[in-house]
Amino acid sequence: MDDDSRLARWRGHTEVPLVLASMIFLASYAIRVLGHGRLPEAVLDLCLALTFTAWAVFGVDYVICWRLSGQRLDFVRRHLLDTVVLVLPLLRPLRVVKVYEAVQRRHGRPHLSLHARVIVYAGMATVLLGFTGALAVYQQERGAPGASIRTFGDSVWWTCSTLATVGYGDVVPVTPRGRLAAVGVMAVGLALLGTVTGTFATWLLQAFSHEDDERSSGS
Incomplete structure (x- = not known):
């Protein structure tokens, strides 16, 4: 072997x-x-x-x-x-995403299309990473001098705005470790956003290309 x-x-x-x-x-x-x-x-x-x-x-x-x-x-x-x-x-x-796919295969359930699966898994990854990121930032920021993230709710709000690339700036991490965790959340947010938008754009291009091929063959 x-x-x-x-x-x-x-x-x-x-x-x-x-x-x-x-x-x-x-x-x-x-x-x-x-x-x-x-x-x-x-x-x-x-x-x-x-x-x-x-x-x-x-x-x-x-x-x-x-x-x-x-x-x-x-x-x-x-x-x-x-x-x-x-x-x-x-x-x-994030291994939960892999196990979910394995369970779907074992039960013989209909698979989503590749593009839909990428979007669904990216959504699952966003929820998991958003929650863990909020925990990490809250752990470092609570009780820090001058911190604006004082509750877990503040941390969740900051994480959501960061993952959505909105960045209101009303609450921000001030500690070195909190900012390091923030960099990770930002990187993940950009990667997941790029994955979803890129997949959706590819699906649109393929759909329009298929329509053009059908029109060309029918004419």
């Missing part, structure tokens, strides 16, 4: 467990951020332990995939997204 098939088998077996670990990571992180000052320290410590445990699971999976690939340092270059997700595990819930 070659390296690629072994890696594919491993990823097939670990796909669902890793999604569950991703959900545990996100839930424990959210509870710790939103429950700060409201929940008992024992609960917050448990959430922290769950967060680091899930992160360790991601690390073990990454190392095993690296060993099974047989690519050594080329694995990092060829699987850059996996490396980024390991460093920034808040992006891990």
Whole structure:
């Protein structure tokens, strides 16, 4: 059995467990951020332990995939997204998108067109990343001197306006880490917006081209 098939088998077996670990990571992180000052320290410590445990699971999976690939340092270059997700595990819930597609295939349900799937998945990714981005910014900004993002609602509002590339400027991050998280949210917003608009434009071009071909063949 070659390296690629072994890696594919491993990823097939670990796909669902890793999604569950991703959900545990996100839930424990959210509870710790939103429950700060409201929940008992024992609960917050448990959430922290769950967060680091899930992160360790991601690390073990990454190392095993690296060993099974047989690519050594080329694995990092060829699987850059996996490396980024390991460093920034808040992006891990995006695996839900892959599992959703796998479940659709297994149940034999009608597939959406390629363009519709891209738009739907981009929407799912936007919601997940918007929520995690709002959590990250709120964690860094709450209680900071001169901060305008003082509640999670403020953070959600800022995230929505940023992802929509509106940028009202009524609330902005002021801490270095908050601004670093903001840069990530901005980059993701631009990428997702470009994906959706590019896909929609491609669909329009194909539709108009098909109409032109039908008219030419009918004349």
